[in-house]
Amino acid sequence: MKKSRILGAGHYVPERIVTNEELSKMMDTNNEWIVERTGIHERRWFTPGVDTLTNMSAKASRMALKRAKVDPQEIDFIVFATITSDYFVPGNGVLLQRELGLTSIGAIDIKNACSGFIYALSVADQFIKTGMYKKILVVGAEIQSSGLDKSNEGRSSAVIFADGAGAVVLGAVENDQPGIMSTHLHSEGTHAEELYCIGPSSSAEVRVSQELIDRGDFFLKMNGNAVFKHAIVRFLEVIQEALDYNGVTKEEVDLLVPHQANLRISQYIQQKMQLPDEKVFNNIMYLGNTTAGTIPIALSEAWEQGRIKENDLICLAAFGSGFTWASALLRW
Numbered sequence: 447m448k449k450s451r452i453l454g455a456g457h458y459v460p461e462r463i464v465t466n467e468e469l470s471k472m473m474d475t476n477n478e479w480i481v482e483r484t485g486i487h488e489r490r491w492f493t494p495g496v497d498t499l500t501n502m503s504a505k506a507s508r509m510a511l512k513r514a515k516v517d518p519q520e521i522d523f524i525v526f527a528t529i530t531s532d533y534f535v536p537g538n539g540v541l542l543q544r545e546l547g548l549t550s551i552g553a554i555d556i557k558n559a560c561s562g563f564i565y566a567l568s569v570a571d572q573f574i575k576t577g578m579y580k581k582i583l584v585v586g587a588e589i590q591s592s593g594l595d596k597s598n599e600g601r602s603s604a605v606i607f608a609d610g611a612g613a614v615v616l617g618a619v620e621n622d623q624p625g626i627m628s629t630h631l632h633s634e635g636t637h638a639e640e641l642y643c644i645g646p647s648s649s650a651e652v653r654v655s656q657e658l659i660d661r662g663d664f665f666l667k668m669n670g671n672a673v674f675k676h677a678i679v680r681f682l683e684v685i686q687e688a689l690d691y692n693g694v695t696k697e698e699v700d701l702l703v704p705h706q707a708n709l710r711i712s713q714y715i716q717q718k719m720q721l722p723d724e725k726v727f728n729n730i731m732y733l734g735n736t737t738a739g740t741i742p743i744a745l746s747e748a749w750e751q752g753r754i755k756e757n758d759l760i761c762l763a764a765f766g767s768g769f770t771w772a773s774a775l776l777r778w
């Protein structure tokens with residue numbers, strides 16, 4: 447059986463930088479509060495009419511393809527993780543396929559929020575292991591800023607979420623080569639309403655009504671305390687699951703790349719696992735939480751900065767809306 451390996455990673459973030467200072471002019475907040483509770487100093491927001499989820503993910507994909515030294519026409523399939531697609535229908539996978547000029551290959555969307563990229567990676571990994579496809583583009587990208595309530599009511603989410611795109615090229619290699627060793631996926635829908643966005647809702651009489659707009663049901667809503675409490679437990683559990691499954695210790699991990707939910711969550715995991723700073727990658731300080739985008743963006747940046755080298759043992763972990771949570775262990 448074949449194995450899948452990340453051949454290259456790329457990313458793109460919009461040019462517009464939004465500082466905490468700028469947010470404090472839109473809502474009752476301040477730099478100290480945001481930095482202390484989330485670790486975020488600034489984030490990127492898209493510019494309407496310039497950035498779309500499709501063109502951002504195409505830029506990230508082209509970078510990943512170039513670094514992987516793979517011609518776009520070699521790609522057999524696209525797995526696109528997002529909860530903020532350009533259209534309600536179709537999904538963003540097909541829009542990316544069109545933008546990249548890839549003729550009639552299959553494309554699917556994964557709607558698993560912050561865990562979306564690891565779910566997407568796992569789906570792509572199965573297709574490669576069965577021999578169905580040889581090269582798959584796996585994307586995680588979001589435009590969250592257009593769905594944030596920037597009034598005082600929405601301030602706990604509005605300061606956290608941001609926009610950005612990341613992509614990796616996954617390729618088939620022989621089983622004795624470095625590559626993806628395992629993925630573990632979980633969900634617990636009991637907590638769906640702790641972090642969710644109701645509209646557009648197909649079970650309403652009309653998907654977008656004036657009532658829905660008046661209620662603000664098209665905004666992302668989050669119970670920050672509940673998310674925090676569950677996240678710190680599930681992150682540690684699912685990382686341990688990956689380590690145990692592969693019979694490796696936490697000391698052997700070269701780099702932990704956690705979903706960038708909140709710097710305090712990453713720091714809690716780091717402290718519990720007793721990992722030194724150089725073994726945990728964080729970029730939430732200047733990019734915010736880009737949901738499905740955080741992990742591929744982080745992989746691309748970590749590789750650029752020389753913090754990921756060939757054959758390194760990399761652990762990915764995520765937690766988010768659903769609740770869903772997931773991990774992946776791989777050799778780069």
Ligand code: COA
Pocket residue numbers: 474475476479480483484560601602603605606669670671673674677707708711735765766767
């Ligand atoms: N600026 C200033 N004050 C704010 C604020 C903001 N942006 N957002 C909320 N507050 C206020 C609240 O209104 C509340 O005021 P009150 O005491 O007068 O009622 C106070 O700060 C404390 O609110 P609370 O929600 O209890 O704060 P918290 O310490 O839990 O921090 C989060 C809020 C969102 C930062 C925190 O819960 C968190 O980090 N949760 C995890 C979120 C996350 O990781 N999400 C991504 C999931 S993938």
